[in-house]
Amino acid sequence: MKCIFLTATLICTIALSSYAQQVPLPNTPRNFSLADCIKYAYEHQDSVKNANLDVKSAEYKVKETIGSGLPQISGSISFQDFLKPPATVGPNIFATPIDLNAPLIKFPFGAVKYNNTYSLQASQLLFSGTFIVGLQAVKTFRELSQRSLVRSKIETNVNVTKAYYQVLVSDEQIKLLDANIAQLKQQLDQTTQQNKQGFVEKIDVDRLSVQYNNLVTNRENVARALILNYQMLKFQMGMQIEEEITLTDKLADIKFDQVVSTTLDTTFYHNRIEYKLLETNVTLNQLDVKSKKATFLPTVSLNAGFGEVFQENQFRYLYNNMYPNSFIGLDINIPIFSGWQRSNQLKQSQINVQKAQNDLYNASNGFKLQASAARITFFNSLQSLNNQKRSRELAQEVLRVSKIKYAQGVGSSIEVTQAQTELENSDNQYIQALYNALISKVDLDKAYARIN
Numbered sequence: 001m002k003c004i005f006l007t008a009t010l011i012c013t014i015a016l017s018s019y020a021q022q023v024p025l026p027n028t029p030r031n032f033s034l035a036d037c038i039k040y041a042y043e044h045q046d047s048v049k050n051a052n053l054d055v056k057s058a059e060y061k062v063k064e065t066i067g068s069g070l071p072q073i074s075g076s077i078s079f080q081d082f083l084k085p086p087a088t089v090g091p092n093i094f095a096t097p098i099d100l101n102a103p104l105i106k107f108p109f110g111a112v113k114y115n116n117t118y119s120l121q122a123s124q125l126l127f128s129g130t131f132i133v134g135l136q137a138v139k140t141f142r143e144l145s146q147r148s149l150v151r152s153k154i155e156t157n158v159n160v161t162k163a164y165y166q167v168l169v170s171d172e173q174i175k176l177l178d179a180n181i182a183q184l185k186q187q188l189d190q191t192t193q194q195n196k197q198g199f200v201e202k203i204d205v206d207r208l209s210v211q212y213n214n215l216v217t218n219r220e221n222v223a224r225a226l227i228l229n230y231q232m233l234k235f236q237m238g239m240q241i242e243e244e245i246t247l248t249d250k251l252a253d254i255k256f257d258q259v260v261s262t263t264l265d266t267t268f269y270h271n272r273i274e275y276k277l278l279e280t281n282v283t284l285n286q287l288d289v290k291s292k293k294a295t296f297l298p299t300v301s302l303n304a305g306f307g308e309v310f311q312e313n314q315f316r317y318l319y320n321n322m323y324p325n326s327f328i329g330l331d332i333n334i335p336i337f338s339g340w341q342r343s344n345q346l347k348q349s350q351i352n353v354q355k356a357q358n359d360l361y362n363a364s365n366g367f368k369l370q371a372s373a374a375r376i377t378f379f380n381s382l383q384s385l386n387n388q389k390r391s392r393e394l395a396q397e398v399l400r401v402s403k404i405k406y407a408q409g410v411g412s413s414i415e416v417t418q419a420q421t422e423l424e425n426s427d428n429q430y431i432q433a434l435y436n437a438l439i440s441k442v443d444l445d446k447a448y449a450r451i452n
Contacts, residue, residue, distance in 0.1 A: 031246050058144075081114055085112065089105065092104075117307060123302065126302055127300040128294075133290045137291065147280060160237055208413075208417070303329045377440045378441060388426065389430060396423060
């Protein structure tokens with residue numbers, strides 16, 4: 001028994017160890033590339049999940065519409081106990097001759113006290129124009145829900161990508177600040193020693209101290225903003241913001257040249273999901289016109305029924321005799337005149353088609369304008385980024401030369417401080433230009449329907 005217990009314990013320990021290796025601990029950071037974040041968002045973002053549910057709902061809507069053309073079967077059971085049976089009256093047929101002008105008399109027979117009925121009815125639609133058009137409409141409605149899902153995924157993709165880039169840019173900004181802080185700290189320590197030795201004035205140390213403290217404060221602010229940026233990314237992913245994640249993509253991996261060199265297609269807007277949704281809307285309005293026209297056609301259906309009736313004045317004899325009945329029939333509903341309601345409804349639907357087509361044309365023009373604006377914005381942002389890169393390199397060179405001149409006694413501390421300030425400004429402008437270029441890249445990809 002002891003051996004069995006030890007074996008079971010060993011098996012459980014191995015199983016738990018294997019499970020622990022597969023499932024990350026709550027506080028263990030998980031590595032995410034941009035593609036991983038987008039994939040995670042597709043599975044956990046509420047907007048995408050709801051869009052998936054809409055697709056499922058549309059599938060059930062299709063089945064519901066198809067079901068209306070299948071046989072409809074219903075059954076009913078009724079039981080009646082006439083506390084006071086209704087009277088049956090008529091001419092006195094017992095008189096000779098029968099006087100039709102005489103007062104009516106009450107017959108001793110008529111409605112019975114107890115009545116129990118079982119019935120089964122069935123109907124089958126044979127022809128209905130609105131049903132045929134309805135089948136086409138629900139299939140288009142299903143297509144609409146699927147395209148809405150694609151739109152939700154694209155929007156989620158864009159939001160996650162922008163949030164991911166924001167984290168990368170903030171992290172890059174902290175790296176630049178750390179480099180400036182380390183450089184300024186070294187300069188401050190050297191200047192402090194030189195002041196103690198009487199080579200520089202106290203005001204030089206104070207200037208550097210103020211600049212150093214401002215830089216450290218700025219770094220702390222950016223670090224706090226980085227925490228918020230991480231939380232925003234996790235929110236866009238549909239992840240609990242308390243979870244810890246680590247980003248694996250680097251800014252150096254992002255290629256701007258691929259975006260610039262992409263050949264433009266003048267009919268790109270046909271691939272925009274918004275354009276496809278408007279196309280679907282036009283189709284739905286056209287189907288609505290067909291449905292209104294179908295109301296002018298007759299509707300044909302087959303009906304059948306079967307029933308059993310038990311009747312008796314004494315309850316104990318109620319089920320001694322059964323009186324069955326059955327029928328089969330054909331119903332034809334022919335619309336003749338509705339006060340021109342159907343005609344006016346048809347004209348309204350035709351107007352809606354024209355409006356939907358106008359919206360589609362206007363949207364195509366708007367998508368071209370949006371894409372043109374996105375392309376110009378991207379090129380401007382990319383040019384600004386390249387300019388800020390060069391400006392930052394020049395600011396670093398100016399600071400290096402200023403330090404050399406100051407160390408050789410041919411420059412002033414003010415010149416070094418100004419050069420340091422210019423470098424910090426160049427860093428900030430570079431970070432802003434980098435962020436603008438990344439965001440404009442995403443907007444350009446969206447405008448030209450490059451986001452799958």
